[in-house]
Amino acid sequence: MTDTVIGHRTTRIDGELKLTGKADYTADHNLTGQAYGYPVPSTIACGTLLGLDLDEARQAPGVIEIVHRGNFPSLQPSDNNPACGPSARLYRSPSTMAEQNKVGEVRLPFEDDGIHYEGQYIALVVADTFEHARAAARLVKAHYEVNEAVPGLFSTDDEGEEDGDEAVSRGDPAGAYESAPVKFDHTYTIAMETHVAMELHASNAYWDGDRLTIYESSQGVVFQRNAMAQIFGIPPEKITVIAHYIGSGFGSKLFMWPHAVITAVAAKMVGRPVKTVLSRQQNFCNAGSRPASRQRIRMAADRDGKLRSIRHDSQNETSFVDAYVDSVGSGTPSAYACDNVSVSQRLVEVNHGTPTAMRGPGEASGSVALEIAMDEMAIELGMDPLELRRKNFTDHDPSANLPWSGNHLRECWDDASRRFGWDQRNPEVGSMRDGHEIIGWGMADATWEAMRSHCRARVELRADGKIQVACGTQDIGTGTYTIVAQTASELTGVPLSRIEVKLGDSTLPAGPLSGGSMATATVLPAVAAAVRDAIDQLKQLAIADGAPFEGKQADALTFTDGALSDGQKTQSFGELLNALQRGMADGEASAAPGDEQDKFSFRSFGAHFVEVRWDPGISRLHVSRVVSTIDIGRAINPLTAKNQVEGAIVMGMGMGMFEQTEYDDNGNIYNNNYADYIVPVHADMPEIDVELLDNPDFNFNEFGARGIGEIGITGMAAAISNAVYHATGKRIRDMPISIPDLLASS
Ligand code: MOS
Numbered sequence: 001m002t003d004t005v006i007g008h009r010t011t012r013i014d015g016e017l018k019l020t021g022k023a024d025y026t027a028d029h030n031l032t033g034q035a036y037g038y039p040v041p042s043t044i045a046c047g048t049l050l051g052l053d054l055d056e057a058r059q060a061p062g063v064i065e066i067v068h069r070g071n072f073p074s075l076q077p078s079d080n081n082p083a084c085g086p087s088a089r090l091y092r093s094p095s096t097m098a099e100q101n102k103v104g105e106v107r108l109p110f111e112d113d114g115i116h117y118e119g120q121y122i123a124l125v126v127a128d129t130f131e132h133a134r135a136a137a138r139l140v141k142a143h144y145e146v147n148e149a150v151p152g153l154f155s156t157d158d159e160g161e162e163d164g165d166e167a168v169s170r171g172d173p174a175g176a177y178e179s180a181p182v183k184f185d186h187t188y189t190i191a192m193e194t195h196v197a198m199e200l201h202a203s204n205a206y207w208d209g210d211r212l213t214i215y216e217s218s219q220g221v222v223f224q225r226n227a228m229a230q231i232f233g234i235p236p237e238k239i240t241v242i243a244h245y246i247g248s249g250f251g252s253k254l255f256m257w258p259h260a261v262i263t264a265v266a267a268k269m270v271g272r273p274v275k276t277v278l279s280r281q282q283n284f285c286n287a288g289s290r291p292a293s294r295q296r297i298r299m300a301a302d303r304d305g306k307l308r309s310i311r312h313d314s315q316n317e318t319s320f321v322d323a324y325v326d327s328v329g330s331g332t333p334s335a336y337a338c339d340n341v342s343v344s345q346r347l348v349e350v351n352h353g354t355p356t357a358m359r360g361p362g363e364a365s366g367s368v369a370l371e372i373a374m375d376e377m378a379i380e381l382g383m384d385p386l387e388l389r390r391k392n393f394t395d396h397d398p399s400a401n402l403p404w405s406g407n408h409l410r411e412c413w414d415d416a417s418r419r420f421g422w423d424q425r426n427p428e429v430g431s432m433r434d435g436h437e438i439i440g441w442g443m444a445d446a447t448w449e450a451m452r453s454h455c456r457a458r459v460e461l462r463a464d465g466k467i468q469v470a471c472g473t474q475d476i477g478t479g480t481y482t483i484v485a486q487t488a489s490e491l492t493g494v495p496l497s498r499i500e501v502k503l504g505d506s507t508l509p510a511g512p513l514s515g516g517s518m519a520t521a522t523v524l525p526a527v528a529a530a531v532r533d534a535i536d537q538l539k540q541l542a543i544a545d546g547a548p549f550e551g552k553q554a555d556a557l558t559f560t561d562g563a564l565s566d567g568q569k570t571q572s573f574g575e576l577l578n579a580l581q582r583g584m585a586d587g588e589a590s591a592a593p594g595d596e597q598d599k600f601s602f603r604s605f606g607a608h609f610v611e612v613r614w615d616p617g618i619s620r621l622h623v624s625r626v627v628s629t630i631d632i633g634r635a636i637n638p639l640t641a642k643n644q645v646e647g648a649i650v651m652g653m654g655m656g657m658f659e660q661t662e663y664d665d666n667g668n669i670y671n672n673n674y675a676d677y678i679v680p681v682h683a684d685m686p687e688i689d690v691e692l693l694d695n696p697d698f699n700f701n702e703f704g705a706r707g708i709g710e711i712g713i714t715g716m717a718a719a720i721s722n723a724v725y726h727a728t729g730k731r732i733r734d735m736p737i738s739i740p741d742l743l744a745s746s
Contacts, residue, residue, distance in 0.1 A: 319353055
């Protein structure tokens with residue numbers, strides 16, 4: 001264990017498989033007798049499906065079956081879900097986080113004849129080829145009664161004057177606001193966004209008697225297995241969900257969507273494997289979104305900059321068939337030292353597909369409003385925005401009233417501001433110029449709660465000298481395979497080249513969702529416990545009668561660099577197992593959060609500093625520089641960890657400047673493709689300079705890691721908007737920032 005692997009920049013152990021096309025993504029699997037499903041989407045957003053005309057589609061080449069409301073089996077209803085609009089009257093799927101069976105949308109497919117959003121599935125055509133299925137799907141005719149759709153949040157008259165359900169409150173926010181000398185009341189909006197992960201959602205299902213196997217592009221194979229067990233009324237042991245490689249998900253693949261259920265039913269009906277790959281257009285309608293949100297912030301301070309009151313009231317869209325709460329204000333009560341804070345949240349039902357978690361769910365949106373508001377407060381006070389934040393730093397979590405497990409936000413501010421050169425900033429709006437361009441400098445804080453769940457893992461020390469680690473979590477592209485291997489290598493002294501990692505299969509010991517930035521902190525302690533258990537097994541085998549270390553005490557043996565030793569004799573585990581004529585020594589163990597959860601508040605912090613350039617002559621805005629410092633405890637693999645933050649910064653630029661899922665007046669998404677849904681591309685890329693501090697958080701787990709996937713997006717769009725204000729004097733509170741916003745007279 002001399003050669004430390006954890007904490008070192010390690011290239012992905014699955015990199016070669018991915019580069020050579022050998023990594024098996026869901027849609028890559030072609031099974032014996034493979035049939036292909038293609039969903040038929042509704043073309044209206046609201047109304048009733050009166051009937052389907054299937055004759056022409058049935059006669060199309062290669063069609064095997066058409067699955068629809070008329071022949072769909074009755075699935076398991078549940079009554080344990082909160083009512084939401086008309087869904088209260090529907091048979092719904094069970095869907096809970098606690099039982100690890102949460103689904104993306106509780107309405108079971110084809111369960112009623114209501115049409116609740118554009119693209120809702122009304123049938124699935126199964127054919128002998130993908131092309132035949134798609135061609136036939138276009139021949140299905142639907143008859144509707146069309147009702148007027150409830151449009152998106154920003155098309156409603158409701159301006160959000162009314163407060164929502166009070167979620168959190170401390171002190172006297174209203175009274176403190178009234179009596180404070182400096183205050184404002186502003187509204188901020190975030191457009192609906194779609195995840196647009198590179199890999200399309202896909203399912204490939206087959207039945208062997210009453211056993212179901214389904215390949216799925218999933219961020220949670222165990223969740224999907226549990227959900228399917230409930231829906232089909234069969235034991236979880238009879239279901240296998242496989243997701244070996246995933247082309248990301250950003251949250252859209254956390255919870256199973258209806259296409260998976262329909263595909264599994266179709267496979268049963270036709271007695272063959274059925275593969276359904278959603279089109280990019282269907283990915284926009286049926287697999288979640290970051291819901292549009294509107295936020296009102298009322299903020300007040302004393303003249304010296306001490307915050308007196310923050311009220312953060314938000315609304316987010318949800319569908320009529322599930323109640324998705326985007327916890328927009330969830331970070332606000334913990335963000336700053338302020339005695340009087342309240343946060344509320346309200347849902348608005350619209351005829352859109354059900355939203356879901358999208359990278360930094362809630363706080364990515366909430367931080368836009370809060371961190372722009374902080375900039376506005378700094379302007380009101382004539383203070384530097386970083387100084388205002390320093391003034392309101394909180395050395396404990398004022399929401400939970402607990403000490404931080406570790407908070408290095410001040411070091412993040414110091415490091416990032418120094419590297420950015422913030423002290424060179426002239427605060428006067430529009431004062432910093434370079435040729436045609438006006439330069440704007442802005443900053444914002446980043447923050448994300450550190451979560452941890454329970455997990456099992458298995459480790460096999462094998463006679464061939466290799467170690468296999470197995471866990472029913474998955475790697476969505478973030479580097480989980482690699483950090484699991486690093487952990488096993490660190491604890492055994494065996495090089496990475498002799499460590500094999502198995503993930504993405506629900507039959508493996510149950511692991512967590514790849515979500516909430518919690519996989520690292522959840523999985524690694526279980527892997528470590530399983531490694532120790534396997535080494536203990538090895539020792540027991542080694543001291544048995546006739547074994548090489550017969551007669552020794554197990555705890556007198558040491559395990560170093562893959563070998564057991566009693567101080568005189570040393571034998572590698574491979575040699576030892578061969579001598580014993582055994583294939584392996586194995587261990588399996590669990591790890592879960594403990595009472596540290598009651599003693600500390602676990603949250604990560606960071607800071608973004610952004611430079612924008614505005615060329616008024618050609619109305620061009622671009623981000624030219626991003627400097628960020630983030631503290632996430634210890635980075636297990638600084639290479640992939642930084643990569644996560646850089647990717648999240650790009651996504652934050654998308655939120656701030658480009659991304660917006662757009663609906664026409666009939667409730668149809670019209671930019672449902674990569675050409676029209678604008679994300680940042682290479683030409684938009686600034687220099688991105690990320691540093692991770694290294695302050696292991698051993699209060700959280702033995703590896704000191706708090707997770708990294710989401711924090712980088714928080715605050716990012718706000719930092720851009722703040723920089724835009726500094727350049728142009730235009731205070732943009734609606735994301736994404738548009739060129740017309742910048743041209744409008746303020
Ligand atoms: Mo993340 S939105 O939990 O995939």
